[in-house]
Amino acid sequence: MLSVGGVEHVYLAVGSTDLRRSIDGLAALVSQSFHLDPFSPSLFVFCNRRRDKLKILVWDHNGFWLCYRRLERGRFRWPSQGTGALRVSRRQLQWLLDGLEMEQRQAHPQVRVRTVI
Numbered sequence: 001m002l003s004v005g006g007v008e009h010v011y012l013a014v015g016s017t018d019l020r021r022s023i024d025g026l027a028a029l030v031s032q033s034f035h036l037d038p039f040s041p042s043l044f045v046f047c048n049r050r051r052d053k054l055k056i057l058v059w060d061h062n063g064f065w066l067c068y069r070r071l072e073r074g075r076f077r078w079p080s081q082g083t084g085a086l087r088v089s090r091r092q093l094q095w096l097l098d099g100l101e102m103e104q105r106q107a108h109p110q111v112r113v114r115t116v117i
Contacts, residue, residue: 009042010093011085017046023064026057034085051075077101
């Protein structure tokens with residue numbers, strides 16, 4: 001079962017990606033174009049030109065997971081300005097998957113609790 005508990009970073013491939021690429025093609029894109037390690041504890045998210053399909057690539061112990069999502073209606077609010085990989089939070093990815101903008105001005109800020117010993 002796919003577990004994203006150990007994921008440290010989330011990267012979006014800005015603009016559109018040819019989703020006919022398989023695991024090897026997407027891993028090569030991560031490595032060669034983005035200069036990132038596809039074997040790192042990270043999610044790499046790709047979107048097609050019409051913004052209605054996503055692929056998520058993640059390394060898990062001894063192999064890659066490739067998750068595919070297709071919307072029946074609507075579009076993802078995918079960042080199109082610039083090139084390369086955009087680092088976002090897991091919370092921003094969830095907003096994006098839910099059809100929202102990645103910047104939610106009315107959202108409560110995340111609180112980090114400091115433990116005092």
